[in-house]
Amino acid sequence: MRVIIIGAGLAGLTCAKVLNTNGHEVSVYEASDGVGGRVRTDEADGFLLDRGFQVFFTAYPAAKRHLDYGRLDLRAFDPGAAIHRGRRTDVLSDPLRDPASAVPGLLTDVASFADKLNTLRLSAKLGAKGLPVDSVTQMEIEAEVLAEQYLLEAGFSERILDNFFRPFYGGIFLDRTLATSARVLAFTFSMLTRGETTVPTLGMQRIPEQLASHLPEGSVHLSSRVEELLAKGERVSAVRVNGAEVEADAVVVATESPSAAKLAGKPTPEGAVGEVCVYYELSGRADGKKVGLGAGDGVFFNNASEMTAVSDAYAPTGRKLLSAVHIGQLDGLSDNEIYRRGITELSDWYPDADFRPLAVYRLPFCQFAQPPGTHRRTPGNATDEPGLYLAGEYTEDASINGAMLSGEKAAKAVMA
Ligand SMILES: Cc1cc2nc3c(=O)[nH]c(=O)nc-3n(C[C@H](O)[C@H](O)[C@H](O)COP(=O)(O)OP(=O)(O)OC[C@H]3O[C@@H](n4cnc5c(N)ncnc54)[C@H](O)[C@@H]3O)c2cc1C
Numbered sequence: 128m129r130v131i132i133i134g135a136g137l138a139g140l141t142c143a144k145v146l147n148t149n150g151h152e153v154s155v156y157e158a159s160d161g162v163g164g165r166v167r168t169d170e171a172d173g174f175l176l177d178r179g180f181q182v183f184f185t186a187y188p189a190a191k192r193h194l195d196y197g198r199l200d201l202r203a204f205d206p207g208a209a210i211h212r213g214r215r216t217d218v219l220s221d222p223l224r225d226p227a228s229a230v231p232g233l234l235t236d237v238a239s240f241a242d243k244l245n246t247l248r249l250s251a252k253l254g255a256k257g258l259p260v261d262s263v264t265q266m267e268i269e270a271e272v273l274a275e276q277y278l279l280e281a282g283f284s285e286r287i288l289d290n291f292f293r294p295f296y297g298g299i300f301l302d303r304t305l306a307t308s309a310r311v312l313a314f315t316f317s318m319l320t321r322g323e324t325t326v327p328t329l330g331m332q333r334i335p336e337q338l339a340s341h342l343p344e345g346s347v348h349l350s351s352r353v354e355e356l357l358a359k360g361e362r363v364s365a366v367r368v369n370g371a372e373v374e375a376d377a378v379v380v381a382t383e384s385p386s387a388a389k390l391a392g393k394p395t396p397e398g399a400v401g402e403v404c405v406y407y408e409l410s411g412r413a414d415g416k417k418v419g420l421g422a423g424d425g426v427f428f429n430n431a432s433e434m435t436a437v438s439d440a441y442a443p444t445g446r447k448l449l450s451a452v453h454i455g456q457l458d459g460l461s462d463n464e465i466y467r468r469g470i471t472e473l474s475d476w477y478p479d480a481d482f483r484p485l486a487v488y489r490l491p492f493c494q495f496a497q498p499p500g501t502h503r504r505t506p507g508n509a510t511d512e513p514g515l516y517l518a519g520e521y522t523e524d525a526s527i528n529g530a531m532l533s534g535e536k537a538a539k540a541v542m543a
Contacts, residue, residue, distance in 0.1 A: 130541055131156065131366055131375040133353045133390065136164025137527060138518040139381030140338035141193055141534030142541075147342055149542060154375070155342070156368050158352035161332070162339045164383075165493065166527070168330030171486065173443035175330040179404045179490045180298075180432060180450045183334065184315075186322030187528035188260070189535060199333055201325035202438040205416040210290055211476040212422045219291065242287040249281060253313050254320035271499040274300070277309035294420035298430040301400040301454050301493055308499045311524060318528075328438045334527070356380075356390060356515065363514035377541045381518040381534065384495045393510055396521045398496030403457050404488040405469050409433060409447040411480030419476060427472045429454045449473075449482065462487045494525030508537040516541055 128151045132139045135157035143153040161167060167178045182204065185196065206221040272280075278292055279285075288305070297303035299315055327333035339347055348368075356378060357365040365374040380387050384395040405428075413419060413433040421428050431451040434441040442448040451469055460468070466484040473482055495501075505522050518537035523529035 128152070128376040128541070129154070129374070130377045130379060131373060132379045132381055132518075133366065134158075134164065134381035134383075134519070135162040135335070135339065135347055135349075136381060136383075136519070137166060137335055137338065137530035138520065138534040138537070139164075139379070140335055140342075141189070141531045142379050142381055142518050142538045143346070143534075144193060144338055144341045145535055145538035146541065147346075149538075151542070153342065153346050154373065155347045156351040156353050156366070157347065157349050160350055162347060162349075163332045163335035164530075166331050166335050168332035169486075173446075174406070174408070174448055174485060175434075175441045176406055176448075176486055176488075177326075177331045177404075177450070179402055179488055179493060180430070180452045181331050181527075182324050182326060183331070183527060184318040184322055185325055186318045187526070187531070189528050189532040192535070193531055194334065194337060198337060200328040201323070202328055203323040203325045203416075204418060204432070204437055206319075206324070207417055208291070208295060209414040209417045209419045210294070210422050211419055212290070214475045214478065216476070217290075218417065239284050239286065241282065242284055245282045249316065250320060253316045260314060260317045271503065272309045273305060273499055274307050274309045274312040275305035277312060278305070290422045291420070294422055294426075294429050295418075297454060298418070298420070298452060300497070301402050303429060303454055306498060308497050308501055310499075310502055311497050314524070326434070326438055328440050330441070353390065358512075358514075361513055363512055375514075377514050377516060379516040379518050379537050379541065381537070383492060384519060384521040385492075387517060387519060387521070391510065391515060391517060393506065393517065395506055395517075395519075396495045396501060396504070398498075399492045399494065400454075400496055400525075401456055401489075401491040401493050403453040403455075403465065404490065405451045405453070405465060406485040406487075407449045407451070407466075407469070407473070407482040408442070408485055409435075409449040409477075409480055409482060411477065413449055413473075413477050413480060421472070421476075427453060427468050431473065431476065448485075456489065456491055495521045497525055508533065508540040509543075 132143050132155045135155050146153050169176045207219045210217045293303045300307040354367045363378050365372050380391045388395045415436045419431040428451045434448045470482045516537050518533045520530040522533045
């Protein structure tokens with residue numbers, strides 16, 4: 128079969144890899160100038176700048192099936208987090224994976240003793256020895272509720288919600304209100320306890336590049352935006368790209384949800400969450416290999432990470448890179464104002480450090496919105512039109528695992 132795949136994000140590339148491995152001819156058309164979609168890394172004066180702070184959980188089941196972790200040369204963050212409230216810092220050693228190790232941390236006023244017991248209970252239920260999991264959609268939790276409600280019903284205090292869960296999961300869901308589906312919380316909790324939180328030594332884009340390396344030379348066409356799908360009778364049989372018609376036995380639309388809706392004319396999930404990621408060159412010390420979290424109301428940055436403590440290749444030799452994330456958008460603020468406000472806050476978090484502005488990434492569409500109920504309504508990979516298939520995070524869940532699983536399932540649907 129000859130299959131056209133539209134979009135070289137993780138979903139499109141995984142789909143192409145599976146089809147190619149099974150002997151099908153694939154052509155991937157990508158609108159931008161590189162592979163990876165939302166997982167790209169820029170190089171600027173020897174610094175590696177991921178397009179937004181992203182991490183890779185080694186426990187992701189779909190990723191394990193398609194990636195060679197050794198070749199990615201993954202570098203791990205330390206578990207736990209450093210929690211900043213103004214000039215005060217509390218270090219939680221490993222509250223999710225090994226709750227017992229959190230005793231010194233949890234005996235600070237960040238959380239109560241009951242929170243420690245509740246963490247143990249949650250870990251027994253969702254952690255490494257708990258439910259087997261393959262995807263968010265398969266998480267067997269009681270109900271479609273808000274992550275916030277799930278934690279409160281599990282008995283956690285408002286104090287640990289404000290001091291830990293909001294900034295910690297806020298950084299993953301890009302939503303500090305915890306209005307995301309509890310399924311995502313449960314899946315993420317499970318991933319965190321089953322493996323490590325990492326980045327490839329040379330930046331996140333190494334992940335899609337590795338997927339693309341499995342495809343025959345010349346099968347990925349960059350700077351090639353597909354303008355429309357073309358049908359013969361009922362069947363989608365070609366696309367228009369770069370002014371030409373290209374025919375295929377099947378077409379997989381593997382773009383972001385809004386472009387998929389336009390291109391394929393199918394309903395796809397609406398809504399998005401975003402962030403502004405700010406990079407500084409760091410002089411001095413931040414939180415080393417732990418993620419720094421901003422607790423309390425009105426913080427400018429939700430989280431900050433000393434990327435070079437995890438992989439020193441993120442900066443030129445002997446220099447340091449700090450990535451800091453504001454959740455939401457800052458449309459009214461200039462880059463200079465963002466740098467300035469960021470430095471004011473970071474100077475409280477890291478009083479002995481200095482910060483030199485490097486780059487601002489404004490990313491309004493990072494993940495499709497995942498309120499409770501979303502994962503019961505995600506579209507399937509096969510559509511009601513013969514020859515037309517969908518792939519992309521929005522058919523599963525907003526994550527690297529969701530995108531790769533979706534690509535894998537779309538390939539199987541095409542072959543079926
Ligand atoms: C800042 C940020 C932080 C994140 N953090 C994490 C994290 O820590 N862990 C995690 O698991 N996930 C994280 N995610 C989510 C994860 O990156 C995404 O869920 C995943 O990469 C989506 O992949 P995709 O293939 O579905 O879509 P995309 O990566 O968006 O790929 C779609 C591709 O289609 C192309 N395209 C669109 N229209 C056309 C057209 N007409 N013709 C040709 N090509 C087209 C686009 O250019 C794009 O390359 C984060 C995302 C962002 C942005």
